Amino acid sequence: MTEKLKSFYLFKDLDDKSLARLDEISNVIEYKKGSILFFEGDKAANLIILLEGILQVYKTDQKGNKVILHHFFPVDVIAEIVNFEHMHYPASAEFESDGKVLSINYDTFEKEFLKNPDISFAFIKSLSKKIKYLENVIATNMVMNSTARVAKFLCENGDKISKLKKSHIAANLNMTPETLSRILKKLSTMGLIEKQKDEILILDKEGLETFYL
Amino acid sequence: MTEKLKSFYLFKDLDDKSLARLDEISNVIEYKKGSILFFEGDKAANLIILLEGILQVYKTDQKGNKVILHHFFPVDVIAEIVNFEHMHYPASAEFESDGKVLSINYDTFEKEFLKNPDISFAFIKSLSKKIKYLENVIATNMVMNSTARVAKFLCENGDKISKLKKSHIAANLNMTPETLSRILKKLSTMGLIEKQKDEILILDKEGLETFYL
């Protein structure tokens, strides 16, 4: 297990003694697809690192619609500020696939590890990454309209698109499947993409980019 | 000047020698209301700390409308990840009032100061604060509708409201003045607020809160 810990960038510079200690204060938990890692409002006692699976973080608006805020992939540190600031989770998190998590007792971690310059630098790195992600969420969802979001998604994920259900893509882009369908039709009519059996071909990437750049 | 530096929480634990060095690599710049601190896309060479004034950070959407993302107040560290990640500014910043800024050569700062555990802890604190702020921007603007945003603003800023122009409030809430006017009228009709000459009285705070809690 200490070997496994060592392989995470956050811990790569720790000596064996520290790793053993870290091992003591942490454990691995597995989750099934669809299960909830935490609910909005929960308090956090553990620092959580996503080892396997895709985690979706969302809020629910007044009409009861999910508003998807993040996706986390391995190996991401999840919501560390909630630990750092002793806050409540500002959103809920649900596994989009089966997953696995490393759960570290945070108080001990802060006391014994966060002073270590390598750890704190990695922690800064992780926070920084999160800010970039949030900036992107804001730029995408507050500044861009539906068509722009679809165009951006197509340009950035043209490959993955065949594997995903359209309704799933729509949820990720915070729009309804109907709206997505209509936009794809429009882009198709404009000759920017071609809808095939199972795939969407991008015919004019530059044309798509004009919607959001 | 070193005394002044010492008064910022980020530097409060530095010894005199370090402060003198910090002084060497930094300088104070003054800005007039309406002037631009940086444009979206600019590259950053300096770590910027807002000493005086209110700074507005915004993007421009495709129609040319400003979308206001943040407000910074003294003493905030501005967009430190842009330095840390050697990125370009993802948005523009404009002074809403006359202002003053401490500009620190970032490369030197990272090399000579960021290793210091007190500094790095304060840096983490600052990043953490920013994440909370961004989470709030997202929660407010992506999850809440116009009425909820106005209600929240009234509850949180009931005092300041008389000093601000309505068009300015509307811009801050990312809606048009017309929409704000209509919502205030609606809330007034519902008996939750009372519009007076120069002020808005909150008659039923709990009633307002139901719009967004």
Next chain:
DNA sequence: CAATCTCTTTGACAAATATCAAGAATAATT
């Protein structure tokens, strides 16, 4: 391969907010 189930598309309509234009209220200036 027919029946069933799920997902996607389409159409008609509704809701929220923006836009444009005009009038009303306030504030500033002469």
Next chain:
DNA sequence: AATTATTCTTGATATTTGTCAAAGAGATTG
């Protein structure tokens, strides 16, 4: 105080996206 300039409000209309319902297309199962 009268005039002028700003800002705010109101009404009419447009735009974007969501909602609901039904039809169509694909996939799955017996």
